[in-house]
Amino acid sequence: MDRLPVFKALGDNTRYAIYLELARSPLALSTADIAEALELHPNTVRPHLERMREAGLLDVEVDNRGTVGRPQHLYSLASDSPSLGLEPPVYPVLSGMLARVAAALGPTPEEVAETGRIQGRAAAVRRAEAAAPAGADRDRAGACVAAVMAELADMGFDPASAGDGIVTTVAFTRCPFRELAEAYPELVCHLHRGIVEGMAAELGGVDVERFGTLADRDPCQVDLVTR
Known part of the structure; x- marks a missing residue:
């Protein structure tokens, strides 16, 4: 939108x-x-x-x-209208309960991230038409970064990027899941990481070199490195 x-x-x-x-x-x-x-x-x-x-x-x-x-x-x-934090209160309640259930099951960070990767790959497929044709690695990398930025903007992360042509650092200036992320960082932050990794793997052109969560810094950020 x-x-x-x-x-x-x-x-x-x-x-x-x-x-x-x-x-x-x-x-x-x-x-x-x-x-x-x-x-x-x-x-x-x-x-x-x-x-x-x-x-x-x-x-x-x-x-x-x-x-x-x-x-x-x-x-x-409309389904894609911004929530402005006004979503019905039942959803935060439900997400909190699901997070407690997931935390009680004790998944590893990689198991959590894999769930995020599934979501990321699906998001990448939806945005594949915006990617540059294969063969020009730098163009492909740029298209991947743009797709990641667009997807996370739509999710409410308000991403901001800076780069030198090889490494693009994307900072997430807002966390739409902050309350849950602070309570369950081992779940929410690794889901977020998985989404980015899934998109990068599906679209190609970049590797996720480092993902800084709330435990590392505020705001969170990720480094995307051109292959």
């Missing part, structure tokens, strides 16, 4: 309030629902909803069930 239109759309107080309302709701909401919750007139809400839909923030479905007159539109957050 292009972030600039998103930031512009959410720069308005009313649209941000609408976003919060939809983020907290387990169900899609109608214009009337949103207007009532925010104590606004529906005619005030409608143009804001349209602006948010155009920015890609909202999904819209039509409800034809037993209504008189025009069917109403129901709005929900």
Whole structure:
């Protein structure tokens, strides 16, 4: 998702309030629902909803069930809209329970990382069309770094890179899993490492030379070395 239109759309107080309302709701909401919750007139809400839909923030479905007159539109957050830390509270609870179960099973760091590699390889396949053609190692390396940066940006890590053409250091300026990572670094950080390693192995062109976790430094970072 292009972030600039998103930031512009959410720069308005009313649209941000609408976003919060939809983020907290387990169900899609109608214009009337949103207007009532925010104590606004529906005619005030409608143009804001349209602006948010155009920015890609909202999904819209039509409800034809037993209504008189025009069917109403129901709005929900788009699947790729930024969470802004407002995901339903059930997910952090579930992820915490799963982390406790996983920690109790006592997996090795490599077993944990392999789960991340599976995810990383799948992500690399999705982004393979953005990779440069095989044969130009440096181009291939650049495409791999770009794919890793894009994937981790979409996951909420806000990566920043610096390099000399051979080694690219990617720092993760934000950790979307920080609470879990601090409680279970042996799980979360090695999953993160595995994702990067899986993408690098699938796309080629670079090797993961060093992955610094929260135990090593803050922010975490990884060195990607051109083959």
